[in-house]
Amino acid sequence: MTHVAASQQLSAYLDGELAAGERQAVEAHLRRCAICRRDLAELRRVKTWLGALPEVEPAPGLLADLRRVASAPVGGGALLEWLRGAVRRPAVAAAAALMALLLIALPLAKGRVDRLQAANVGVEVYVREHAVLSGTDPFADPAYLGLLIGDANVALVGQRRTPEERP
Amino acid sequence: MIRKPLGVCLAAVLMAASAQPGSAGLRLGPQGRIVPDVEAILRTMLRAPAATDYEGTKVISTVRGRTAETVTMLESYKRLGRLRLEFLSPESVSGRLMVDDGRTSWQYEPAMHLVVEGPSFISGAGRPERAAAIARGYDVRVLGREEVIGRDTVVVSLAAGRSGSQRRLWVDEATGVPLRTEERDARGEIVFVSYFSRISYSLNLPAALFQFRRPAGARVVSFHLSGRPVASSRELLDLARSPIAVPTLLLGQYRFRDGRIAHHGAFSAVVSTYSDGIGVLTVFQTPSSRMAFPEVGVPIAFGKGSARFLDLGYFRVVLWQREGVNFAVLGTLPGTILLQAAAELGAARFR
Numbered sequence: 001m002t003h004v005a006a007s008q009q010l011s012a013y014l015d016g017e018l019a020a021g022e023r024q025a026v027e028a029h030l031r032r033c034a035i036c037r038r039d040l041a042e043l044r045r046v047k048t049w050l051g052a053l054p055e056v057e058p059a060p061g062l063l064a065d066l067r068r069v070a071s072a073p074v075g076g077g078a079l080l081e082w083l084r085g086a087v088r089r090p091a092v093a094a095a096a097a098l099m100a101l102l103l104i105a106l107p108l109a110k111g112r113v114d115r116l117q118a119a120n121v122g123v124e125v126y127v128r129e130h131a132v133l134s135g136t137d138p139f140a141d142p143a144y145l146g147l148l149i150g151d152a153n154v155a156l157v158g159q160r161r162t163p164e165e166r167p
Numbered sequence: 168m169i170r171k172p173l174g175v176c177l178a179a180v181l182m183a184a185s186a187q188p189g190s191a192g193l194r195l196g197p198q199g200r201i202v203p204d205v206e207a208i209l210r211t212m213l214r215a216p217a218a219t220d221y222e223g224t225k226v227i228s229t230v231r232g233r234t235a236e237t238v239t240m241l242e243s244y245k246r247l248g249r250l251r252l253e254f255l256s257p258e259s260v261s262g263r264l265m266v267d268d269g270r271t272s273w274q275y276e277p278a279m280h281l282v283v284e285g286p287s288f289i290s291g292a293g294r295p296e297r298a299a300a301i302a303r304g305y306d307v308r309v310l311g312r313e314e315v316i317g318r319d320t321v322v323v324s325l326a327a328g329r330s331g332s333q334r335r336l337w338v339d340e341a342t343g344v345p346l347r348t349e350e351r352d353a354r355g356e357i358v359f360v361s362y363f364s365r366i367s368y369s370l371n372l373p374a375a376l377f378q379f380r381r382p383a384g385a386r387v388v389s390f391h392l393s394g395r396p397v398a399s400s401r402e403l404l405d406l407a408r409s410p411i412a413v414p415t416l417l418l419g420q421y422r423f424r425d426g427r428i429a430h431h432g433a434f435s436a437v438v439s440t441y442s443d444g445i446g447v448l449t450v451f452q453t454p455s456s457r458m459a460f461p462e463v464g465v466p467i468a469f470g471k472g473s474a475r476f477l478d479l480g481y482f483r484v485v486l487w488q489r490e491g492v493n494f495a496v497l498g499t500l501p502g503t504i505l506l507q508a509a510a511e512l513g514a515a516r517f518r
Contacts (some may be wrong), residue, residue: 146252
């Protein structure tokens, strides 16, 4: 099994959805591919983290309240009325606060994800752009430039080729 | 003592003489044949992209740190910058196709049924007039003549930078195509070998070979070099939205050539390219607040922050942090010379 094919099966492997033959092929690849072992460990960590999140039931009147606010005319009176309602219903207030918190936290979390993602893709972008810019060097080997650019392209679309060692 | 014929001794003396840098005139090879001088063989080599079509089987072996890899491909070239690469082995690249028509390159990955479109990486212009500048600026020597896959080649050593001889090329004497290239590290170990195991020259390969046809249903992504290039460091400073270091000269001979802002998704970096007229150094700068430090290659001691060295066999990458900016410099120069360039960038003031 190639690295690309194995990396596409990791999630299904983790969920126990693979047939016996496929599972054995993925396990054989995992034994010799450090990148896939690392990806599998990360995938397992994310799934564990997601599974540990508590399930939250929305307050019974939340949907009706939101519909009422959305259909009410815009103005200070409607907002005040909604706030009074929120005070009367603490669960609604808590849900609204949670939503506001998410709106603030999500961009921060996205910034952190982008920063980590930049470290992953950055070096591939460096190699690719340098290889393309080196085309003017008369001593550069065009085939090797093609190999480096090709590998970087594959990495930038989310896959990664594992160089196969030769003695 | 074994007595050698006078002709052989004379040829050996002349061979040694021809190995002197910048030697002029014609020399005799081991079989008493004339060996071209440095400028003559460089002119033949630099004229080749505009004069010769070929197709052959190429083998590339690289050592990247502790990993060695051998890749085999069919390479076809048509005059004025058209290239086709069909990767044969190992399994991880088998079936990959790259076609470059001099303006655009296409890569087809059969395992993903994916086409990646990008800029050309081939220069098809024959530039024989650059031979004199290369002979002056580089330590180039003609080492003699050898036969490679049945063809007469001239062996040329080429020292990039100030580090002593690093690269050897076996240049087909008749066509100027390098049939074999070797790169050695500072300890003299071979870290990169590229050679044709078979080659045939043609006056005119069919143009259709260099036209890409998208396989039906394949997904296409476009990775063109991002950002409008600017020709001066002043313009690059205007483009960058945060302080950057852009010296006009690196290593005493690499001058600022152009710059741009590279983008890929949310990632962006200020790119400055330096050239000594032949080789290229590329410098990337990204604020650390927008990019975690990449954990690639091996850690090295450099500056005050994190620093790493990545060896791609032929390219080398030095990455380091300075005052909230992630730097990277890439080039074919030896690691020690790249570190000197990094030190100069480390000392350059932010503007």
